[in-house]
Amino acid sequence: MALVQSFGAAEVVTGSCHLLQLDSGLNIMVDCGMFQGEVEYKNFQPFGFNPKDVDVLLITHAHLDHVGRIPELVKKGFNGRIITLRSTLDLAEVVLLDSAHLMEDDFHTHFKKAQRRGSEKRVRRPLYNVEDVYKVYSLPLVYAQYAEEVPIDTGVSATFHNAGHILDSAIITIRYHDKGNEKTVVFSGDLGNHNDMVMPIPDHVRHANTLYIESTYGDRKHQGIKESEAKFKTIIQETLSRQGNVIIPSFAIERTQEILCILKQLYDNHELPTCKIFLDSPMAIRATRLYDNYHQELSQCCNDYLKRDGSIFEFPNVHYTVTQDESRRINNEHSCIIIAGSGMCTGGRILHHFKNHIWNANNSVIFVGYQANGTLGRQLVEGAEWITLYHEKIKVGAKIHAISGFSAHADQGELMQWIRGFETLENIFLVHGEKKAQQVFKTLIAEQTTHKVHIVKEEEKIWI
Ligand SMILES: [Zn+2]
Numbered sequence: 001m002a003l004v005q006s007f008g009a010a011e012v013v014t015g016s017c018h019l020l021q022l023d024s025g026l027n028i029m030v031d032c033g034m035f036q037g038e039v040e041y042k043n044f045q046p047f048g049f050n051p052k053d054v055d056v057l058l059i060t061h062a063h064l065d066h067v068g069r070i071p072e073l074v075k076k077g078f079n080g081r082i083i084t085l086r087s088t089l090d091l092a093e094v095v096l097l098d099s100a101h102l103m104e105d106d107f108h109t110h111f112k113k114a115q116r117r118g119s120e121k122r123v124r125r126p127l128y129n130v131e132d133v134y135k136v137y138s139l140p141l142v143y144a145q146y147a148e149e150v151p152i153d154t155g156v157s158a159t160f161h162n163a164g165h166i167l168d169s170a171i172i173t174i175r176y177h178d179k180g181n182e183k184t185v186v187f188s189g190d191l192g193n194h195n196d197m198v199m200p201i202p203d204h205v206r207h208a209n210t211l212y213i214e215s216t217y218g219d220r221k222h223q224g225i226k227e228s229e230a231k232f233k234t235i236i237q238e239t240l241s242r243q244g245n246v247i248i249p250s251f252a253i254e255r256t257q258e259i260l261c262i263l264k265q266l267y268d269n270h271e272l273p274t275c276k277i278f279l280d281s282p283m284a285i286r287a288t289r290l291y292d293n294y295h296q297e298l299s300q301c302c303n304d305y306l307k308r309d310g311s312i313f314e315f316p317n318v319h320y321t322v323t324q325d326e327s328r329r330i331n332n333e334h335s336c337i338i339i340a341g342s343g344m345c346t347g348g349r350i351l352h353h354f355k356n357h358i359w360n361a362n363n364s365v366i367f368v369g370y371q372a373n374g375t376l377g378r379q380l381v382e383g384a385e386w387i388t389l390y391h392e393k394i395k396v397g398a399k400i401h402a403i404s405g406f407s408a409h410a411d412q413g414e415l416m417q418w419i420r421g422f423e424t425l426e427n428i429f430l431v432h433g434e435k436k437a438q439q440v441f442k443t444l445i446a447e448q449t450t451h452k453v454h455i456v457k458e459e460e461k462i463w464i
């Protein structure tokens, strides 16, 4: 029998890291992501396994919660093959370099403060630096293509299917032999939202003995896309008409490109009042360029834009602000739209914009992505009246909105529909979700299907 253990994304949404240990002794890891929000401290704990024992690493997609600990995995001794789609590795480089820089900046800020208190020894050092990120890219890299079986070992292979979540995100099927019988385990990675303007809809997988499926939105349905677009448009029009600014905290990958497409659509339909739009995130700007490079993987709508305009994400009044000076100059702007990271407001330029604008009732903040427990984004979505920024208490005067229809994740209905796409399936294991959402989703699966379903606990030994 084969053994699967999840060392992250077990009863939480972040830190994806699943290890499949085959009878033959081959150890295959699927993702090695960072914990975020209230479980962030886990990044500083040792791995629950020996990285030297991992033979192959498969990556579903380039979000930080799926790739964020890979440099550390390599630092601690992993030197096997990495198999993934080519653009995933390119996007992961952007994500990991950003993560290394953030950790180094954070360390220097805290270290200086701690020095003044004489407690500098207690300051956590960054998990890795820029050189460590580049070391990942010196390992043997195998590029997968969608729907092509990649051999891993005798009788063992991996096939990547389009998950429609972010650029080149994948659902991974692993085929292996167990006492002469062929078995299949499928890891869903993160599954996309069917209404995504930028990504195609997720591929269906027809057969599996075992399915590990994400359950981020297992307990809820997103607002409809039409409703979401209408709400988005109204907030923007109302805010700009009272000379306010619209601030959109956005994940650099996917949310940002989706928001740019939606704004472009409003512009095309003459529904966007004349205003400057700032994409104020160097990382999002780099990611957007990669989306341009790999446009053939994107939706028909993106490719139509490219054909018509010569670009997908650019249109008049959009400004990409790379330098800090350019970013600071936005402080003097009124009636504008600012898209900045990080998506959950745990760092990055969005905090400066909050400091300048969140107290002012003329302004609006629109959340368009998932906000993990313990993040500033979650506090705001849940109605915090005060927030603390740079040790300063600030009143939340701006109007706070959350629009779930633009999520990069499938909602409950789409997850169920995707499960129903299987013709043969035995067991379902729920990962990548908060406990409450998983309980609801588990009950629903048990009621509506005949599959056995189980919520995976961290490091729990699951024999398949
Ligand atoms: Zn993701």
Ligand SMILES: [Zn+2]
Pocket (backbone or CB within 6 Å): 013, 016, 063, 065, 066, 190, 432
């Ligand atoms: Zn994820």
